[in-house]
Amino acid sequence: MPYSAHIDTFTGDNLPPPPAQPEFLFDLPALKFPERMNCATELLDRHVAEGRGGRLCLQAPNLRWTYADLQERANRIANVLVKDLGVVPGNRVLLRAYNNPMMAACWFAVMKAGAVAVATMPLLRAKELKHVIAKAKVSHALCDLRLAEELERARAESPDLAHVRWFNDASTAGLEAAMAKHSVEFGNVDTARDDTCILAFTSGTTGQPKATMHFHRDVMASCVCWPPHVLRPTPDDVFMGTPPLAFTFGLGGLLLFPLSIGASTVLLEQGAPQDLVDAVLKYKATILFTAPTSYRAVAAIAGPLRGSTLRKCVSAGEALPAATRALWKEATGIEMIDGIGATELMHIFISADEKDARPGATGKVVPGYAACIMDDDGKPAKTGEIGKLAVKGPTGCRYLADERQASYVKDGWNYTGDAYALDAEGYFHYHSRTDDMIISAGYNIAGPEVEDALLRHPKVAECGVIGVPDEERGQVVKAFIVLRPGHEASPETAKELQDYVKRSIAPYKYPRQVEFVASLPRTETGKLQRFRLRQIPQGESK
Ligand code: 3UK
Numbered sequence: 169m170p171y172s173a174h175i176d177t178f179t180g181d182n183l184p185p186p187p188a189q190p191e192f193l194f195d196l197p198a199l200k201f202p203e204r205m206n207c208a209t210e211l212l213d214r215h216v217a218e219g220r221g222g223r224l225c226l227q228a229p230n231l232r233w234t235y236a237d238l239q240e241r242a243n244r245i246a247n248v249l250v251k252d253l254g255v256v257p258g259n260r261v262l263l264r265a266y267n268n269p270m271m272a273a274c275w276f277a278v279m280k281a282g283a284v285a286v287a288t289m290p291l292l293r294a295k296e297l298k299h300v301i302a303k304a305k306v307s308h309a310l311c312d313l314r315l316a317e318e319l320e321r322a323r324a325e326s327p328d329l330a331h332v333r334w335f336n337d338a339s340t341a342g343l344e345a346a347m348a349k350h351s352v353e354f355g356n357v358d359t360a361r362d363d364t365c366i367l368a369f370t371s372g373t374t375g376q377p378k379a380t381m382h383f384h385r386d387v388m389a390s391c392v393c394w395p396p397h398v399l400r401p402t403p404d405d406v407f408m409g410t411p412p413l414a415f416t417f418g419l420g421g422l423l424l425f426p427l428s429i430g431a432s433t434v435l436l437e438q439g440a441p442q443d444l445v446d447a448v449l450k451y452k453a454t455i456l457f458t459a460p461t462s463y464r465a466v467a468a469i470a471g472p473l474r475g476s477t478l479r480k481c482v483s484a485g486e487a488l489p490a491a492t493r494a495l496w497k498e499a500t501g502i503e504m505i506d507g508i509g510a511t512e513l514m515h516i517f518i519s520a521d522e523k524d525a526r527p528g529a530t531g532k533v534v535p536g537y538a539a540c541i542m543d544d545d546g547k548p549a550k551t552g553e554i555g556k557l558a559v560k561g562p563t564g565c566r567y568l569a570d571e572r573q574a575s576y577v578k579d580g581w582n583y584t585g586d587a588y589a590l591d592a593e594g595y596f597h598y599h600s601r602t603d604d605m606i607i608s609a610g611y612n613i614a615g616p617e618v619e620d621a622l623l624r625h626p627k628v629a630e631c632g633v634i635g636v637p638d639e640e641r642g643q644v645v646k647a648f649i650v651l652r653p654g655h656e657a658s659p660e661t662a663k664e665l666q667d668y669v670k671r672s673i674a675p676y677k678y679p680r681q682v683e684f685v686a687s688l689p690r691t692e693t694g695k696l697q698r699f700r701l702r703q704i705p706q707g708e709s710k
Pocket residue numbers: 370371415416417418483484485486487488506507508509510511512514515516530584585586598601693
């Protein structure tokens with residue numbers, strides 16, 4: 169048996185069997201990890217041990233923590249977990265909060281205790297939390313007091329969940345009061361590089377969310393692939409953004425990556441456009457992480473960001489329309505860094521930096537990863553041909569006790585569910601989700617391409633394009649459109665937009681149906697929920 173620090177062996181017992189796992193690549197020198205490692209030691213304690221404890225680590229409204237400050241909080245919480253709440257290595261600890269400093273301290277405490285962090289999105293309801301708790305057999309929870317209600321409701325029906333502590337709680341029963349009674353010292357559990365340390369639930373659009381398992385080595389692998397090769401941050405960078413820490417896009421971009429190089433991060437609880445602009449100026453942020461729709465909304469008020477400290481803007485979570493890239497550049501002068509990542513692979517595996525960015529392409533494969541476009545027979549497709557994106561690298565998909573492992577991982581490759589084409593220069597061009605391809609009168613049409621065309625029209629704020637059943641054509645293209653303020657949702661406007669699309673891309677792709685809506689359904693991670701658009705009963709199509 170290989171070494172493991174886990175006394176509670178639940179995660180190891182529920183790994184997919186070896187043949188169902190992807191192939192892992194560790195070719196880069198930075199990926200040769202020691203057999204035992206704890207990611208908290210690498211990301212947090214190392215800086216203090218090497219004399220950087222006084223450096224700024226984390227900021228939030230009215231709060232500035234150095235590396236030593238964060239370490240002290242994490243150590244005290246780890247002591248509460250182990251000594252007061254009986255956490256043993258391998259136990260699952262649910263974390264629930266807005267992006268704030270205590271959430272970050274709790275995350276590190278769980279790593280230090282050799283336990284497994286199960287971070288949950290703030291918007292989850294009791295029903296969803298109940299599923300997470302049951303699936304991950306969660307025994308402990310640390311939760312922001314302001315988010316107590318839904319967790320309390322879930323707890324009433326969750327026999328596994330025995331211990332809950334609330335934080336950002338001034339009462340004598342809160343986590344802060346318990347922390348005060350404990351030492352600022354904690355000896356990190358000597359975990360194996362292959363011990364699971366996080367269970368990240370997918371924001372799946374269909375079926376029950378799946379729990380992906382990542383090891384201590386996966387957390388570190390995500391820090392040595394995309395960040396140094398594409399983002400190239402420096403220790404003086406100030407990271408900021410909107411994705412929740414419960415989403416691996418946010419966990420990496422707003423916590424792991426800045427700490428891996430001794431830089432600092434700003435955690436914001438609110439990410440509305442004006443909050444973001446104000447925060448960039450207030451904290452002098454240099455690197456921003458958010459989703460394409462958020463960039464589009466911020467662009468309208470981004471004037472003050474031009475010439476500010478902001479120097480790198482990362483977009484992920486959804487395809488970045490070339491129209492949005494152009495809008496952001498016009499507003500701020502900054503060329504965006506697009507990158508596709510996935511919960512299954514922890515973080516970004518195809519991307520391009522600001523100098524190599526090509527509008528309409530996601531980028532090239534990130535060093536440490538291999539990517540390939542496969543045809544329907546699982547063979548590499550020809551250059552330029554649309555096929556299924558398959559990826560392998562140091563991280564990969566391991567669903568916790570889930571049959572769907574077999575549809576994500578085939579022959580050692582991770583199939584992300586995206587249709588892509590590879591060009592002669594090695595750039596990957598996003599087409600659509602494989603199950604979102606629109607087939608109309610024999611033509612293959614990608615919703616995102618029609619969306620990009622619509623987004624260039626000055627009256628369009630946001631849009632979502634799907635295929636709807638049609639007797640004659642099999643499917644027809646339908647666009648749901650949110651107009652910018654001051655424009656009328658009339659048949660004339662619909663016609664104007666349809667004609668505009670016909671002039672900008674192949675005319676057969678134009679939306680035969682147009683419906684104006686006040687907003688589009690999105691996940692908490694910024695993704696358009698196309699399946700929900702499909703469920704909208706046929707409105708009065710114009
Ligand atoms: C889509 C993109 C085109 C794509 C994520 C960065 O989004 C993340 O993880 P999820 O598990 O979703 C994965 C799916 O989202 N997608 C994400 N980024 C792009 N499509 N261009 C992009 N730039 O369908 C992918 O399969 O929620 C993103 C880092 C960590 C993440 N977990």
